[in-house]
Amino acid sequence: MHTIYTLDEMTQTARGWLSGGSVGFIPTMGYLHEGHMSLIRASQAECEVTVVSIYVNPLQFHSREEFLDYPRNLDHDLQLLDNIDVDVVFIPSVEDMQPPAFSTAVTLHGPLAERLEAEGNSAFVGGIATTMMKLLHLMRPDIAYLGQKDAQQAAIVHQLLRDLSFDVQLRVLPTVREADGLAISSRNILLTPEERKEAAGIYQALLMGKAAIERGELQVQQIKAVILETLARYPLVSVEYLDLCDPYTFVERTELIFNTILVLAVQVGNVRLLDNILCLDGKQWRL
Ligand code: AMP
DSSP states (O other): OEEEOSHHHHHHHHHTGGGGOOEEEEEEOSSOOHHHHHHHHHHHHHOSEEEEEEOOOGGGSSSHHHHHHSOOOHHHHHHHHHHTTOSEEEOOOHHHHSOTTOOOOOOOOSHHHHSGGGTTOTHHHHHHHHHHHHHHHHHOOSEEEEEGGGHHHHHHHHHHHHHTTOSOEEEEEOOOBOTTSOBOOGGGGGSOHHHHHHHHHHHHHHHHHHHHHHTTOOBHHHHHHHHHHHHTTOTTEEEEEEEEEOTTTOOBOSBOOSSEEEEEEEEETTEEEEEEEEESSSSOEEO
16 A cells, blocks of 8 residues: 655656556545445445545534544554555645645535535535545546535535536445444544434434335425424434435425435534435435
């Protein structure tokens, strides 16, 4: 496994990709878990070369505190990546990615850039888009692998690739969950045992929404009410937002139609967690 810390070395290495076959890229913020591993395994099955980045992007947090609290364990991550034979790990520094003179930002418009994750955090979308663009230029992959768990992030990258004609394919893979349904996240470690137990309610609540849809409920307000009623049984879970929208544009739905994502953000204690399920056609789901 080749570990790269500088932008120059990453550029040099990526110049050699053409001779080595297709390159799969998995961007991460480290503290790796089974969700990340599923993306890495998909890349290894499809591509000749698999590259992983570990970069805790300060631009994509809701507060400085949240950024500083984000769990990190680089030694453990490197061991895991070495064990599964990842080809290249890129670990840039914040100083190199965002040097003091850095003054360029990629801007998106519309609901995707203004609603939900972007609400009250105007830097969020630009932070993801600008950092992703820089990583793609440095790493020059053929295919990028992202998780459905961070659905708005995946939609932003999808839009960015399309609008700016990047020659990169996107694969968005299903959310990997714990046995009780909680979406695996690096942040779960920050939950107290009591909070961790209640956090399982997030997915259970989404499944209640799914059941309502499968019974024929089409009214978004009714579907939301079912989910919120379930969440109310978990007092440590407070809802930041719950929304039904288009999974690409994030335009809000008023009535359920095919291809609708049920997406929520909650606060459990001090930990902010995201989850979603995607209704493809009322019978078929991505959970
Ligand atoms: P992160 O390190 O949290 O920024 O995540 C890096 C990538 O892994 C993103 O594309 C995430 O959507 C994806 N990911 C995180 N958690 C999961 C999960 N439980 N299942 C599938 N993908 C995930």
